Each structure stands twice: as C-alpha cells, then as structure tokens.
Amino acid sequence: MKAVSIREHGGPEVLEWTEAEDPTPAAGEVVVDVAASALNRADVMQRMGLYPLRPDWSPYPGLEVSGRVAAVGEGVTGWGVGDEVCALLTGGGYAQKVAVPAGQLLTIPEGVGLVEAAGLPEVTATVWSNLVMTAGLKAGETLLVHGGLGGVGSMAIQVAKALGARVVTTVGGPEKVARARELGADVAIDHRAEDFTEHGPYDVILDVVGGDYLERNVRSLAADGRLVVIGLQNGPEGRLDLAEIVFKRASVHGTTLRTRSKEDKAEIVAQVQENVWPMIEGGTVKPLVDRTVPMADAAEGHRLMEAGGHLGKILLVNDESA
Incomplete structure (x- = not known):
C-alpha cells in the first residue's frame, strides 16, 4: 500500500506519498480499505513536531477515515x-489501508456519501464527548464555541442547537458571521472587531484557542460554568484567576481524544452512533465539507488548512478505494 509519511518536521512539503507495509488485523481489530481521510489540526501539529507520538501509535498522520472493511x-x-x-x-x-479497533467503527449515516463520512468520526466524537459527556450541556443553557466555522466548531454549533442550547460563536471576519448564523448560531461574533466577553455569561465554553483566551473565558463563565479547552492554537500558557473559579463554582477541563484508552473511545463512539447519527439522518445536523484533495497531494491540503479560509472539513480522497 501507499501512505503519507512525514520525512522530517517542517512545512507541508515534508509530506510524501510513499510505499508502506500493509497492516494486518490484530485480535479485536479490522483492516479498512480507505476511501478518504480528513484533516485535523493535530495532523498539522504532528507534521511540525509539536505533537509527540507514543511508541504504539502509527507514524502516519490521520485521525479518521471512511472506507470498506477488508479483513x-x-x-x-x-x-x-x-x-x-x-x-x-x-x-x-x-493511507490506503489502516487497522482499527472494532469498537471505534461506525456505520455510514443514511444520506451521507462514503467519502463525505470521512469527516465525521473525529468531530462528532470530540463534540459529543466534550459538550455532553464532560461539560453536561443541557437544553436552555448558553454555549460559547470558539472557531465556529472549523470542523469542530461547525459541528458543535449544530449538535448544541439540536440539544436545545443557545449558541454563541466567534469567527474571523464579517463574511463568516452570516455563515455561522446559517449553521444555527444565535449570535456570531467577529473576534477581530468585538469582544466575546460582552455577550456572556456562558454556561459552557468550548475552546480550541487556548493561550491568552483562558482569562477571558473564565471571566465570561456563569455561576457553575464549565470551560473545556481542547486546542492550543494561541499557545499552552494563560493566566488563571482562581478567585473567579472559586466564587463562580466554575470548572476548567483540559481534554484530548487521541490519548484516551480504546475502551474510552469505544464508549464515546457508541454514544455518537446512538445520539448523533439520528441527528444527521434526520437532517438536523449536516456534515460541512469545504473541499476534497487527492491523498497523494496531502501537502496541498495542509497548505489550505493553514491558510485558514476553509469552512468545515478538508478531505483527502484515495481515488483507488473511493
């Protein structure tokens, strides 16, 4: 088979379409003939050397796929x-093939194409595990989603609205404000022109930015509010006012999906299949795909992601399997 390898840490040009060893399924695993994969911010960090890998992880990037069971x-x-x-x-x-624990497989939702489905597992599992399983978002609460037109953000807006929450989101630029409202956001804020703290307080905040957003996030929380940090685009350090935490009875969670155990991931996937798939099949939640790129040209996909103009997911298509 062929796979996208990282020749060395650096820019998109270090990604190479190379020969690789075919995977074989261990006990409890299946091998999937990959139709498509999807780009995630963690892939960019891995390419740049900012996401250390565990010894038992694949050296090839890619956190989600769609395809057909081969073994x-x-x-x-x-x-x-x-x-x-x-x-x-x-x-x-x-890659053209990948081995995956059977507990991390999902069906293709009705009405969704095989290639399009590649962009669903990571975002739906991230959104459901953080908004519902970690933060306990309830109907009638107010959610703030940073980066509302990215893969995670666009899914979070839709799932939260389906759950009956009021949704506020930040986006970069006035042209994106209208798009975020089309997705269902009650309030869309151009963070370049307006301070999101003015629209609080928020019961739950889902933050992909990190860094200097920490202080403002906590200041914006309602009593008993929950901040969930899942990204560090502005860096790993921020100021935390413990008095705000104590007097608001607030909580700050830092989570990542990749480092969870197989058992935890299987539980999340099972909940996504049970709760989010009906939302998709009923049309309440829709996958948002910006464009597709040939997997052999993954470097171009990374350039597009880093340019930041995409709305939703960028998919990498393996033409032979798709």
Whole structure:
C-alpha cells in the first residue's frame, strides 16, 4: 500500500506519498480499505513536531477515515468484509489501508456519501464527548464555541442547537458571521472587531484557542460554568484567576481524544452512533465539507488548512478505494 509519511518536521512539503507495509488485523481489530481521510489540526501539529507520538501509535498522520472493511481479526463480531464504515483512529488515516479497533467503527449515516463520512468520526466524537459527556450541556443553557466555522466548531454549533442550547460563536471576519448564523448560531461574533466577553455569561465554553483566551473565558463563565479547552492554537500558557473559579463554582477541563484508552473511545463512539447519527439522518445536523484533495497531494491540503479560509472539513480522497 501507499501512505503519507512525514520525512522530517517542517512545512507541508515534508509530506510524501510513499510505499508502506500493509497492516494486518490484530485480535479485536479490522483492516479498512480507505476511501478518504480528513484533516485535523493535530495532523498539522504532528507534521511540525509539536505533537509527540507514543511508541504504539502509527507514524502516519490521520485521525479518521471512511472506507470498506477488508479483513476482520480474531474475536470481532458485528462487522464483515465489504461493510462500509467510518472510523475514529489514533493515527494512520493518511493511507490506503489502516487497522482499527472494532469498537471505534461506525456505520455510514443514511444520506451521507462514503467519502463525505470521512469527516465525521473525529468531530462528532470530540463534540459529543466534550459538550455532553464532560461539560453536561443541557437544553436552555448558553454555549460559547470558539472557531465556529472549523470542523469542530461547525459541528458543535449544530449538535448544541439540536440539544436545545443557545449558541454563541466567534469567527474571523464579517463574511463568516452570516455563515455561522446559517449553521444555527444565535449570535456570531467577529473576534477581530468585538469582544466575546460582552455577550456572556456562558454556561459552557468550548475552546480550541487556548493561550491568552483562558482569562477571558473564565471571566465570561456563569455561576457553575464549565470551560473545556481542547486546542492550543494561541499557545499552552494563560493566566488563571482562581478567585473567579472559586466564587463562580466554575470548572476548567483540559481534554484530548487521541490519548484516551480504546475502551474510552469505544464508549464515546457508541454514544455518537446512538445520539448523533439520528441527528444527521434526520437532517438536523449536516456534515460541512469545504473541499476534497487527492491523498497523494496531502501537502496541498495542509497548505489550505493553514491558510485558514476553509469552512468545515478538508478531505483527502484515495481515488483507488473511493
């Protein structure tokens, strides 16, 4: 098979479409013929050397795929060769084949194409695990989503609205304000021109930015508010006012999906299949795909992501399997 390797840490040009060893399924795993993968910010960080890998993780980037089951390992039930699936990965999605624990497989939602489904596992698992399983977002509460037109942000807006929450989001530029409202945001803020703290307080904040947003996030929380930090685009350091935390009875959570155990991921995936897939199949939540790029040209996909003009997911298509 072929896969996208990282020749050395650096810019998009270090990504190379190279020969790789075919995976074989261990007990409890399946091998998927990959139709498509999707770009995530963690892939860019991995390429740049800012996301250290564990020894048991694949050296190839890619945290989600769609495709067809090609082989089934010992002990796997409920899945068979030829089944169309999408999957949450720890890595290795930028490839023609990938081995994945069976507990991290999902069906393709009705009405969603095989390639399009590649952009669903990571964002839906991230959004559901953080908004519902960690923050306990409820109907009638107010959610602030930073980066509302990225992959995670656009999904978070839709899922939160489906749950009955009021949603406020930040976006970069006036042209994106209208798009965020079309997705369902009750309030969309151009962060370049307006301070999001003026629209609080917020019961839950989902933050992909980190850094100097920490102080303003906490200041914007309502009593018993919950801040969930899942990204560090502005860096890993910020000022935390403990008095704000104490007197508001607030909580700050830092989470990441990739480092969770297989058991935890299987539980998240099961909840996504049960709760989010009906939202997608009913049309309440829609995948947002910006464009597709050939997997062999993953470097171009990374350039597009870093340029920041995309709305939703950028997909990498393996033409042979798709």
